[in-house]
Amino acid sequence: MASFDKANKAGCNMSQNDRSIDCSVVVPLYNEGLVVEELYERLTRTMGETGLDYELIFVEDGSTDNTLEKLKDIASNTSLLQKATRAWYKNQPLSSLAATSSVSEELLAAVIHSAVKPFLTTHAEALISLVNQEQWRRGYCPICGGKPDFAFLDKERGARWLLCSRCDAQWLFQRLQCPYCGTQDQNALAYFTDEEELHLYRLYVCEQCHTYIKAIDLRRVEREVFLPLERVMTLDMDKQGQEKGYRPGWTNLIV
Ligand SMILES: [Zn+2]
Ligand SMILES: [Zn+2]
Secondary structure: OOHHHHHHHHHOOOOOOOOOOOOEEEEEEEEOOOOOHHHHHHHHHHHHHHHHOEEEEEEEOOOOOOHHHHHHHHHHHHHHHHHHHHHHHHOOOOOOHHHHHHOHHHHHHHHHHHHHHHHHHHHHHHHHOOOOOHHOOOOOOOOOOOOOEEEEEOOOOOEEEEEEEEOOOOEEEEEOOOOOOOOOHHHEEEEEOOOOEEEEEEEEOOOOOOEEEEEEEEHHHHOOHHHHHHHHHHHHHHHHHHOOEEEEEOOOOOO
16 A cells, blocks of 8 residues: 555655645555545645645556545545535535535534634734724625624724634724624614623624624723633623524524
8 A cells, every 4th residue: 555655755746847736646556445545534634734735646556346436435525625615715505515425514614614714814913914994894804704703892992893703803893883784773783781790791783684793892801801712701692692582693503
């Protein structure tokens, strides 16, 4: 069976002419149906750790067992993940793709989010200073186009900022506008505050699109606040919001 070391020596292509692929791993296969899935998983894991842009080329040498069928299964799953990642990025539903892969939509979205998030947050950190905060003021992220899932009122003037559910970028937004449907109708907008924590947290709700977004008022807190962590610290607010008949505005999935 071909190992990574063997394939690496045989197939790595560091040519300057091909800038899109750093490395091609060529694996000849003959009657390897019992092990080809494990081989694929190990190769994918090992090559992923190298940080190289790579391709895996399996050469099926006329096997008489089910090697070819196994390879087709592997190939279709890979393209499924690519399709699912694209759909997730465009905020499209993953339900039909999840059904064909026999995993739940929530799990598929969570796996994609976990895999992509480190790249998005790195981009956001590098690019956010280029955003003109006074001009942007839209309901979606200026870096990745994601929807906000948390908000805060800043210490200086109580202005409301939104936090991107995907890349953690922060951007300035109107105090009295729904970030999801955009309404500025004062009669459709309201917020609840907590009694126990001296109105530290707010649950903004919109009667027009029946969504909610959680917020923290930084003017009322002395401790260090790590906003991405506040999402998790306030899961009880998600429960309260949904019990009141609102849904999270950034996702159709269960929070
Ligand atoms: Zn974003
Ligand atoms: Zn709304």
